[in-house]
Amino acid sequence: xxxxxxxxxxGNVWKVLVKPGxxxxxxxxxxxxxxxxxxxxxxxxxxxxxxxVHIKEGQEGIDAGLLAxxxx
Amino acid sequence: xxxxxxxxxxxxxxxxxxxxxxxxxGTVAVYSEADKDALHVAxxxxxxxxxxxxxxxxxxxxxxxxxxxRTSGADAVHPGYGFLSENADFAKAVIAAGxxxxxPDPDSIDDMGDKxxxxxxxxxxxxxxxxxxARFHMGALEGxxxxxxxxGFPLLVKAAAGGGGIGMRRVDQLPELAKVVEATQSLxxxxxxxxxxxxxxxxxxxxxxxxxxFGFGDGRAVHMFERECSIQRRFQKIVEESPAPHLPAxxxxxxxxxxxxxCRQERYRGAGTVEFVVDSDSGAFYFLEMNTxxxxxxxxxxxxxxxDLVALQIRLARGDDLGELAQDRIRAEGHAIEARxxxxxxxRNFLPSPxxxxxxxxxxxxPSLRIDTGxxxxxxxxxxxxxxxxxxxxxxxxRDQAIDRLLAALAEVRVEGVATNVPFLARVLxxxxxxxxxxxxxxxxxxxxxxxxxxx
Numbered sequence: 070x071x072x073x074x075x076x077x078x079x080g081n082v083w084k085v086l087v088k089p090g091x092x093x094x095x096x097x098x099x100x101x102x103x104x105x106x107x108x109x110x111x112x113x114x115x116x117x118x119x120x121x122v123h124i125k126e127g128q129e130g131i132d133a134g135l136l137a138x139x140x141x
Numbered sequence: 142x143x144x145x146x147x148x149x150x151x152x153x154x155x156x157x158x159x160x161x162x163x164x165x166x167g168t169v170a171v172y173s174e175a176d177k178d179a180l181h182v183a184x185x186x187x188x189x190x191x192x193x194x195x196x197x198x199x200x201x202x203x204x205x206x207x208x209x210x211r212t213s214g215a216d217a218v219h220p221g222y223g224f225l226s227e228n229a230d231f232a233k234a235v236i237a238a239g240x241x242x243x244x245p246d247p248d249s250i251d252d253m254g255d256k257x258x259x260x261x262x263x264x265x266x267x268x269x270x271x272x273x274x275a276r277f278h279m280g281a282l283e284g285x286x287x288x289x290x291x292x293g294f295p296l297l298v299k300a301a302a303g304g305g306g307i308g309m310r311r312v313d314q315l316p317e318l319a320k321v322v323e324a325t326q327s328l329x330x331x332x333x334x335x336x337x338x339x340x341x342x343x344x345x346x347x348x349x350x351x352x353x354x355f356g357f358g359d360g361r362a363v364h365m366f367e368r369e370c371s372i373q374r375r376f377q378k379i380v381e382e383s384p385a386p387h388l389p390a391x392x393x394x395x396x397x398x399x400x401x402x403x404c405r406q407e408r409y410r411g412a413g414t415v416e417f418v419v420d421s422d423s424g425a426f427y428f429l430e431m432n433t434x435x436x437x438x439x440x441x442x443x444x445x446x447x448x449d450l451v452a453l454q455i456r457l458a459r460g461d462d463l464g465e466l467a468q469d470r471i472r473a474e475g476h477a478i479e480a481r482x483x484x485x486x487x488x489r490n491f492l493p494s495p496x497x498x499x500x501x502x503x504x505x506x507x508p509s510l511r512i513d514t515g516x517x518x519x520x521x522x523x524x525x526x527x528x529x530x531x532x533x534x535x536x537x538x539x540r541d542q543a544i545d546r547l548l549a550a551l552a553e554v555r556v557e558g559v560a561t562n563v564p565f566l567a568r569v570l571x572x573x574x575x576x577x578x579x580x581x582x583x584x585x586x587x588x589x590x591x592x593x594x595x596x597x
């Protein structure tokens with residue numbers, strides 16, 4: 070099942086934990102934003118394979134609602 | 142001393158600016174591009190830009206801050222808390238620029254900043270420390286079992302590079318140890334780029350109690366009693382109070398003596414906080430760390446002692462005689478309690494909530510109510526800085542009255558545009574276990590269900 074993971078909140082990209090081709094399970098953390106000095110993990114909602122990653126570690130000041138990871 | 146640069150932002154910058162003004166000193170604010178219209182900028186006599194919004198390019202750039210001090214003609218620097226307040230290089234740079242540093246000697250900052258050295262110094266001052274092991278580097282685990290035996294179970298496996306609870310795992314018995322250590326090392330390597338771990342005794346029902354201290358820099362020091370800071374969420378304090386509920390008088394006195402002993406040994410200069418873990422079952426206490434700066438929750442102490450800690454910091458730095466600050470003249474009256482208002486959304490797992498403060502109304506200050514904030518209606522709360530937008534501190538003749546007053550004050554808070562933890566704070570303060578003073582660092586986790594009911 071295809072799933073688009075969007076950023077929940079504006080912030081900096083602290084960690085990107087997956088790359089295209091990776092198999093992920095529901096609940097796996099895909100990337101972590103740094104927002105107000107707090108880590109905000111973003112997880113997969115369902116099992117699948119990472120199709121594309123649109124953010125990079127160290128990227129600063131990204132908006133909320135940005136398409137970050139595509140899973141299929 | 143005539144003009145003080147405040148190397149900070151937000152509520153503590155406002156607090157320090159007001160403190161300087163009360164002493165007749167000129168004030169210089171610094172600001173990042175995101176803060177050019179902030180309250181601390183408006184309050185200061187003058188303000189200087191120090192760089193773009195990210196703190197790493199502004200509030201954390203030593204050269205920019207020293208530059209602002211030079212341009213403004215400031216002759217002293219107050220660091221506040223956070224940012225560069227516990228950075229010995231900054232303190233040295235301030236002193237090297239011929240300015241007064243309103244803080245402890247850089248050597249003290251270094252001593253306490255290195256957690257291993259701080260533990261050793263605490264031990265030599267006669268303070269109990271939690272049993273802990275040497276460090277184990279990635280893949281080098283010889284002697285691990287023996288070290289665990291010495292520390293004792295249950296224990297915590299902690300990532301040396303970790304913090305804020307990340308990379309911490311509990312182990313109850315020896316057979317689980319190797320597996321947990323390997324998992325923690327691999328997680329720490331992935332998260333921090335350093336897989337080094339150590340073992341530390343786990344206190345089951347731990348309380349976090351700290352002593353406010355003030356050293357004169359010549360081996361003399363006094364304390365201003367304790368603050369109970371056990372109510373935390375994700376290792377972030379949310380409610381602090383003094384006195385600590387149900388803490389036996391003898392424990393309180395012994396902790397205060399221990400904290401003062403450490404300050405004497407260190408010839409500590411200025412305001413500081415010695416943090417302890419208290420085992421609520423046995424009553425034993427252990428040194429955790431010392432913070433070499435003014436603390437977020439310092440108003441709790443100011444409310445029930447009547448002292449002005451920021452003024453004392455400044456007056457010590459300018460060489461005033463603080464003869465009136467004798468231990469037997471420091472008294473605490475009644476009960477004080479603080480709640481930290483964070484821009485975060487309890488209904489979304491406390492997701493940080495940056496945004497425009499469309500409405501921001503706080504109750505008026507009163508003799509029994511203090512409001513410390515650096516934000517105003519119309520401000521943009523950005524994701525660049527920490528989420529605390531205000532502190533509300535209430536005082537009462539006893540704990541119940543202080544809690545009631547704090548709850549009444551929180552009920553008056555009106556915020557629109559960003560979500561806040563105010564409803565959650567009210568739940569904590571109203572919880573029967575909290576009202577009974579049954580506090581420990583696991584409080585929020587233990588009472589999660591009741592605290593969150595109706596908030597999600």
